[in-house]
Amino acid sequence: MLANTESFSTTASQSVQELTQLLAASAIERDEQGGTPKAEREAIRRSGLLALSIPTQYGGQGADWAATLDVVRTFARVDSSIAHVFGFHHLLLATVRLFGRPEQWERWFEQTARKNWFWGNALNPLDTRTVVQRFDDWYEFSGKKSFCSGAIDSEMLVASGLDAQSHKLLIGAIPTSRSGITLHHDWNSFGQRQTDSGSALFERVRVEESELLLEPGPLSTPFACLRPLLAQLIFAHLFLGTGEGVFAEMKHYTRHESRPWFRSPAHEAGKDPHTLRHYGEAWVGLESVRLLVEQAVRLFDEAWSRGDALDANARGRVAVAVATAKVAATRVGLDLSSGLFEVAGARATHGALRLDRFWRNLRTQTLHDPVDYKLQELGDWAVNDEIPAPSFYS
Secondary structure, three states, X not given: OOOOHHHHHHHHHHHHHHHHHHHHXXXXXXXXXOOOOHHHHHHHHHHXXXXXXXXXXXXXXXXXXXXXXXHHHHHHOOOHHHHHHHHXXXXXXXXXXXXXXXXXXXXXXXXXXXXXXXXXXXXXXXXXXXXXXXXXXXXXXXXXXXXXXXXXXXXXEEEEXXXXXXXXXXXXXXXXXXXXXXXXXXXXXXXXXXXOOOOEEEEEEEEEHHHEOOOOOOOOOOOOOHHHHHHHHHHHHHXXXXXXXXXXXXXXXXXXXXXXXOOOOOOOHHHOHHHXXXXXXXXXXXXXXXXXXXXXXXXXXXXXXXXXXXXXXXHHHHHHHHHHHHHHHHXXXXXXXXXXXXXXXXXXXXXXXXXXXXXXXXXXXXXOOOHHHHHHHHHHHHHHOOOOOOOOOO
16 A cells, blocks of 8 residues: 555645545534534545545555555544544455455455445454354354444444354454444444444344455454554544644634733733743644654554565564554643643633533543553563564554
8 A cells, every 4th residue: 555645645635635624614513413424424435535545456546554544633633533433444444455355355445446435343342242153155243332433324344243153253344234234323422422433233134254354364464463553553643633633723722812821921821931831841742742653654554565474573563663652642632632721721611612622532532442551561562572462452
């Protein structure tokens, strides 16, 4: 998925800019409403960006991961829900590429690029309530699945279940409209309110053997083990973009709305020494995360380009870089999204502004993957030179 820089700059850059403006115009209202951002998803379909990471030989735009995830980061500055769903769409495309056979993912890539398919998530291997029964040359999925981000208003789902006999994880790619699949509108978190991360019900859903990702499958090779690292890298870009978004919003509010404290020597809030120190700290944090995220995605792209030649040590070095960026992006984002209220002032808490949405979104998403366990992995690397062991989650 190496990028054609000229092609990206002329075809995708304008679409990203226009979409970002569209998202920003309604972000506050949609954060209050929750639910499915149908109009915004349709705009993304029309933009062609759903084929951004698909290689050109399959009708896509051939962007590398640095370019693809930069779009996630850009969207997150104004709407982290859309950024999440957009990033997961490309993660799911990568999933079928990493876990499936060429005759599977090549066909799905071509159809996605031609028909502007959205891919949704019903994977969540931590939720083991979906059971898979085997028949002669087909399988049957039955059970519930939680945290199905982007599944509503998608054309394809990547779903998982436990084999009833072997208890091994089985993953399939199936049409969202298939008989027996019910997607529930039951996502009502205080953050990430338009990711549609509710639950799904599978009632005797038939899945053909050709739709299962059996070869090479998850955790089978170092290359296949890049999948969870890509998920973590998406979150790092999501958190960085959200941090950049709150910084921009608070900066505008400070310069145009805030008043200096009555004891301040400054005549405007933007010149208050206390305010400047806070923004200086915020700038250092964001610049640090930017460098870490850029380094991590560069190493990831290098690993991706090696394909099946990637070895475990090289994959492990990418894991360290991604985990480092993810931890830093989490901490800085949470600090920024709450700490800058101290200099924006009490009026910045007015409900109509919904400036708290940045913290709510970050707090919601960061809780899905505890930073403590990332720090434990990094500690083992720092002290014992042990690279993080591959798992489905990191």
